[in-house]
Amino acid sequence: MLTGTEILTTAQMRAIESAAMASGEVTGLQLMERAGTAVAGQIRLRWPKPGRVTVLCGPGNNGGDGYVIARLLHHAGWQVRVLGMDNSPGADAAEVKRQWAKIGPILPLTEAELRRRGESSDVYVDAIFGTGLTRAPQEDIASILLHMGGWGGDWAYYRPRIVSVDCPSGLCLDSGFFLGQSRVAGDLELRAVMTVAFDSPKPGHLLGLGPDCCGRLVIADIGLAHWRVTQRREIADGKALEVQRPAALTADWPIFDIPDNRRFALAGKKQAEWLTKRHATSDHKFGHGHALVLAGGIARGGAARLAARAALRVGAGLVTLAPPRSAMIDHGGPPDALMRRGIDDAATLDDLLTDGRITALCIGPGCGIDRATALLPSLLKSKRPAVLDADALSALAEIGLTDLHQGCVLTPHLGEFARLFPDLTERLGEKPRTGPAYSKLDAAREAAARSGAVVLLKGPDTVIAAPDGRAIIHSAFDVPWLATAGSGDVLAGLITGLLARGLPPLDAAATGAWLHAAAARRFGPGLIADDLPEQIPAVFRDLRA
Numbered sequence: 151m152l153t154g155t156e157i158l159t160t161a162q163m164r165a166i167e168s169a170a171m172a173s174g175e176v177t178g179l180q181l182m183e184r185a186g187t188a189v190a191g192q193i194r195l196r197w198p199k200p201g202r203v204t205v206l207c208g209p210g211n212n213g214g215d216g217y218v219i220a221r222l223l224h225h226a227g228w229q230v231r232v233l234g235m236d237n238s239p240g241a242d243a244a245e246v247k248r249q250w251a252k253i254g255p256i257l258p259l260t261e262a263e264l265r266r267r268g269e270s271s272d273v274y275v276d277a278i279f280g281t282g283l284t285r286a287p288q289e290d291i292a293s294i295l296l297h298m299g300g301w302g303g304d305w306a307y308y309r310p311r312i313v314s315v316d317c318p319s320g321l322c323l324d325s326g327f328f329l330g331q332s333r334v335a336g337d338l339e340l341r342a343v344m345t346v347a348f349d350s351p352k353p354g355h356l357l358g359l360g361p362d363c364c365g366r367l368v369i370a371d372i373g374l375a376h377w378r379v380t381q382r383r384e385i386a387d388g389k390a391l392e393v394q395r396p397a398a399l400t401a402d403w404p405i406f407d408i409p410d411n412r413r414f415a416l417a418g419k420k421q422a423e424w425l426t427k428r429h430a431t432s433d434h435k436f437g438h439g440h441a442l443v444l445a446g447g448i449a450r451g452g453a454a455r456l457a458a459r460a461a462l463r464v465g466a467g468l469v470t471l472a473p474p475r476s477a478m479i480d481h482g483g484p485p486d487a488l489m490r491r492g493i494d495d496a497a498t499l500d501d502l503l504t505d506g507r508i509t510a511l512c513i514g515p516g517c518g519i520d521r522a523t524a525l526l527p528s529l530l531k532s533k534r535p536a537v538l539d540a541d542a543l544s545a546l547a548e549i550g551l552t553d554l555h556q557g558c559v560l561t562p563h564l565g566e567f568a569r570l571f572p573d574l575t576e577r578l579g580e581k582p583r584t585g586p587a588y589s590k591l592d593a594a595r596e597a598a599a600r601s602g603a604v605v606l607l608k609g610p611d612t613v614i615a616a617p618d619g620r621a622i623i624h625s626a627f628d629v630p631w632l633a634t635a636g637s638g639d640v641l642a643g644l645i646t647g648l649l650a651r652g653l654p655p656l657d658a659a660a661t662g663a664w665l666h667a668a669a670a671r672r673f674g675p676g677l678i679a680d681d682l683p684e685q686i687p688a689v690f691r692d693l694r695a
């Protein structure tokens with residue numbers, strides 16, 4: 151599991167590489183040699199017996215990495231066939247291309263050459279495009295990529311052994327979409343069995359089609375970590391910098407291979423410290439906060455009760471469920487630890503919120519749009535930390551975003567997001583033609599800045615963004631069974647419980663998303679939303695172990 155590591159946009163990666171090279175401490179050729187060595191090493195680790203390999207080298211430095219890989223695999227006893235371009239790449243790629251040319255031929259990078267009879271390979275190294283892709287591939291390269299994409303569609307029983315250098319070629323590493331192709335998965339995207347990327351994951355490894363198309367993701371150290379640290383220290387010191395500030399992004403992404411020479415901060419451990427050691431100032435139940443979950447009328451109780459149960463399980467000291475008085479009986483079921491309070495109108499809610507011990511609110515799950523519309527103004531006026539989900543988001547689309555504040559967490563799925571931010575959704579739906587393409591990360595950040603609230607945009611690639619630009623990607627493509635009725639209500643409850651316990655909104659949202667996926671992962675397939683809160687104690691126990 152790769153958790154809590156920094157994610158860099160392609161521009162930031164380039165800036166860091168340039169700064170490192172400008173310092174004189176490392177040359178571009180050395181970086182390219184390290185990158186190629188990392189990929190060749192991963193190939194040899196995975197397939198220790200030398201076989202036949204075709205290396206496809208593009209026009210830039212990604213292609214340069216390919217020539218290094220070809221040379222190293224040749225020296226390791228592999229039978230290497232290189233397809234490359236007849237162009238003049240930058241000095242570093244030109245040098246490694248010359249070195250390869252002393253060893254073997256460079257055949258044309260065309261589909262006909264790739265498909266030549268009797269020339270099939272055990273492994274194909276895709277070194278055509280990396281972070282420098284700016285537009286949709288054309289002509290020969292486009293047909294090669296489409297041809298290779300056809301090898302491993304969604305329904306293929308096995309993936310051909312394509313190893314991608316930095317990313318599957320054609321993928322925009324800032325958005326996770328293929329330039330010139332639809333944003334919906336088809337059969338034509340190049341799907342690697344393994345992708346070896348350098349220094350840090352990029353957003354496109356974690357968003358959109360990236361996670362599926364990258365296959366297993368290996369992040370290789372190429373000696374730039376020191377540069378990121380130096381830059382961050384200098385930023386903290388207020389010194390002027392030529393490079394862009396690294397994004398304050400973190401990732402939760404399951405990974406199976408982590409090179410030994412890289413260490414990743416385990417965000418889960420930090421969460422465990424805070425959540426399992428009860429850092430509250432007192433051991434009194436109010437020391438862990440009091441969450442109020444606004445529920446709806448008769449026959450709508452399930453969603454709010456799921457949220458309330460999750461808030462209890464995540465450690466809120468007290469949780470009160472607040473339906474209209476006429477529906478109290480309907481909300482009388484377990485858990486008995488829940489308190490109930492009838493709230494019919496905004497005036498009663500105003501009254502209740504004079505109690506300063508209520509530290510977080512949740513509105514939306516099973517609430518009904520009319521009731522949410524009636525109660526939202528009081529809730530927002532109280533300036534209490536609050537989760538706005540489901541019906542509350544529909545209500546918000548009607549009443550507008552103006553009263554939102556920085557204690558609010560909005561938890562829309564893409565449909566709810568479209569109602570709140572139609573223009574951003576439209577941009578997200580456009581076919582990506584040039585890089586960096588507009589991404590889910592861009593949309594969530596823009597929505598957070600515009601609304602002044604934390605926005606958690608759900609999906610297997612959940613993006614959580616704060617109004618100040620901080621953002622977190624939580625990729626959980628490995629738990630598709632989490633997409634089940636009521637799952638979102640549990641997430642809203644987890645975040646509410648964490649807000650009640652005093653976590654700042656961005657941390658509460660990110661930790662809630664993390665716990666939610668961890669609970670689903672622990673339960674496994676067959677999960678229904680009711681199971682999720684019941685897994686939280688086991689997740690905490692695992693964290694303490």
Ligand SMILES: NC(=O)C1=CN([C@@H]2O[C@H](COP(=O)(O)OP(=O)(O)OC[C@H]3O[C@@H](n4cnc5c(N)ncnc54)[C@H](OP(=O)(O)O)[C@@H]3O)[C@@H](O)[C@H]2O)[C@@H](O)CC1
Nearest residue numbers: 181182185210211212279280281282283284285286287316
């Ligand atoms: N910098 C470093 O120190 C290190 C970098 N490393 C490696 O370098 C990679 C980044 O290299 P890169 O910047 O050269 O970009 P890359 O992805 O090879 O492609 C750019 C070339 O393709 C061209 N091009 C773009 N779109 C096109 C299209 N649709 N159709 C046709 N051409 C198109 C573009 O031309 P232009 O846009 O200028 O016309 C340019 O020539 C990175 O992913 C990593 O693998 C490692 O070695 C570690 C050290």
Ligand SMILES: [K+]
Nearest residue numbers: 276279315317
């Ligand atoms: K590539």
